[in-house]
Amino acid sequence: MVIRRLPRYFRYLSDLHAAGVERISSTELSRKMHVTASQIRHDLNCFGGFGQQGYGYNVEQLHKAIGDILGLSRHYKLIIIGAGNLGHALANYAGFVRRGFRLVGMFDIDPDVVGKTVQGVTVEHMDALEAFCKREKPEIAVLTVSKPAAVEVANRLPGLGIRGIWNFSFMELTPPEGIYVENVHLSDSLMTLSQHITANSEITQ
């Protein structure tokens, strides 16, 4: 699915644009990204063909065009539910702000955490969630609660204006009515890593 590969193109083009690069050929881009040049031409053609034969791609235009497709030309208000270590780590990641994601609220049930300030945002108790959403209208909820709490929390979100859940709870959520869910499974990539190490041991030993 081409759409799944666009964030990666976007990242590379952000770096190139920041470095002042104006044009890049599919061959150069393919070398940087470790994919074939024909894959790149195919992917970018799917979205209207930004390249010009023999001239390569205009980095700034392509970066903007892909950003538009990814919905990054607008801003999103985001809340984090679960103000533990992972919630803090995500709140502190400056890259999200640069890409238009603005943290407006954080929620938890732990009395040691409620009332603390993270990135200028005060952690509120979960009881305040519904009133907060009606007032501030966040569109994205980041779930960093534990696996057992995830379903209960997700079930409170329909009707509050939340349109997407970015789910780190290690529980694959069935999307509630009208909400898109992006399930993140951190350990999948760790298992891919261990598979590579093990496969490689068997060859070399």
Added chain:
Amino acid sequence: MVIRRLPRYFRYLSDLHAAGVERISSTELSRKMHVTASQIRHDLNCFGGFGQQGYGYNVEQLHKAIGDILGLSRHYKLIIIGAGNLGHALANYAGFVRRGFRLVGMFDIDPDVVGKTVQGVTVEHMDALEAFCKREKPEIAVLTVSKPAAVEVANRLPGLGIRGIWNFSFMELTPPEGIYVENVHLSDSLMTLSQHITANSEITQ
């Protein structure tokens, strides 16, 4: 690439096995996982065909077989470099231990963090990295340092016995000699989410 899909099969089979399910058909599994039954049959056939026509898959056997392919039947010693919020979040995730990944060391340069204990492990100063690796022989290094520090840290790892880097530094690392790198880009899935929200707005508004 089938290998990329195996961790997801493994997760579902872990849950089924834990719930006491003994057999499952490709049709039932496909409904749970939201992929086609023919995709499942194709994927699992690639690894020798665990199913029996009309009887479905033996959950325990399939779980174990996929775990073996993923290298989860053995144990890995893992160190975390960067003891900030994300480092803490990963250290505290119990699921890794269950899958054979054991945290043996944590490293940082921040004097406020060095000396603290996380999950029974004392955070050491980066100066101690080389001696530690020679003594404890960890195989996996988790990088949760900032983007600017990542390349420097990665360059210290060859020759220390590290065979895989699980990289959360938001910097796509070129693998150092003899080391497999799994780059994790958290924001890619957030961009996929915003793309879905935006595409959906344009349809419904």
